[in-house]
Amino acid sequence: MRLNFKQQELVDQLVKDIETKFPEVRFVSIEPSPESVNSWWLDFTKPDDEERLAALIEYASELATDILLDYGHHFVVLPVVENGKATAEV
Amino acid sequence: MRLNHKQEELIAQLVKEIEEKFPDIKFVETVPSPESVNTLWLHFTQPDDDERFMKIAEYASERTMDILLDYGYHFVVLPVVANGKSGSLANQFADSSRSIQWEERFMSYQSWLDKANENLAAAQLCFDNGYFNACANRLYYAMFQAGIAALVKHGLLRPDAQVGHDWLQTNFSGQLIKHRKIFPAKFRSYLFEALLVRSTADYRMASVSRDTASRQLKKAKEFINAINLEASHATQL
Numbered sequence: 001m002r003l004n005f006k007q008q009e010l011v012d013q014l015v016k017d018i019e020t021k022f023p024e025v026r027f028v029s030i031e032p033s034p035e036s037v038n039s040w041w042l043d044f045t046k047p048d049d050e051e052r053l054a055a056l057i058e059y060a061s062e063l064a065t066d067i068l069l070d071y072g073h074h075f076v077v078l079p080v081v082e083n084g085k086a087t088a089e090v
Numbered sequence: 091m092r093l094n095h096k097q098e099e100l101i102a103q104l105v106k107e108i109e110e111k112f113p114d115i116k117f118v119e120t121v122p123s124p125e126s127v128n129t130l131w132l133h134f135t136q137p138d139d140d141e142r143f144m145k146i147a148e149y150a151s152e153r154t155m156d157i158l159l160d161y162g163y164h165f166v167v168l169p170v171v172a173n174g175k176s177g178s179l180a181n182q183f184a185d186s187s188r189s190i191q192w193e194e195r196f197m198s199y200q201s202w203l204d205k206a207n208e209n210l211a212a213a214q215l216c217f218d219n220g221y222f223n224a225c226a227n228r229l230y231y232a233m234f235q236a237g238i239a240a241l242v243k244h245g246l247l248r249p250d251a252q253v254g255h256d257w258l259q260t261n262f263s264g265q266l267i268k269h270r271k272i273f274p275a276k277f278r279s280y281l282f283e284a285l286l287v288r289s290t291a292d293y294r295m296a297s298v299s300r301d302t303a304s305r306q307l308k309k310a311k312e313f314i315n316a317i318n319l320e321a322s323h324a325t326q327l
Contacts, residue, residue, distance in 0.1 A: 080296040
């Protein structure tokens, strides 16, 4: 399964927006959702503390909602990776 | 959506076997699953007691598992129709005006809301006991069911809708917040946040922290309370 041109453009912009607002987090990978053929999951590194994590969850969800309503593409941002490995706690 | 010849043949045989083994229940209709495009739900009338229900569930599950493994078709037998309105294979995919009604087929908005409130209470119990991943899972589904309740209440859930996560978010935020302005704009990304945390809890090695679970539980309560309030207000009018 591959991203189409528009999906790739939206993902690039979403990653750029998140990395600009949260310079301490980095995009890691994208994969199809295991639950839905219409959904993509974007893994990011995890921010350092709970306040930043909460802010990232809110921000990413707002952006993803905008994309869903404007373009119909469903992307879920998962800040779960630390140093290339899944973290023990999010 | 139409059945192919093989699906029709398998359903006819399955219905025959179930009705022969359990003569107290009758086949009602076949409908597409609202959750998956690859699944069909077969509605039957409800048996009289729980013992009987469990026997039907066991038998039907064995038969449908055989069909899935042998032919790759996924059928789910649901003995749930209360009024015993039996149908025939000829009525498959009849529209709701000619077949059983929406609320008999699935649930009324109040039933969705009752289940949402039950799941919210379960999320609180999980939180109180330190099960934060389970809490994230239950609170998302509480919000999911409450969101569907609101859409059913406002006539926005069609019987043939594929009720996925993206469908719910699009319609709740698009219809009930943006267009109809029934709920405040701050709720527009609440479902997305809860899904993000629930996906981490269910599919990633990482675990949900107490702090994240606490924040999401607070938002879930706010979201579901607003839907409860709107439903009770609309009922009083």
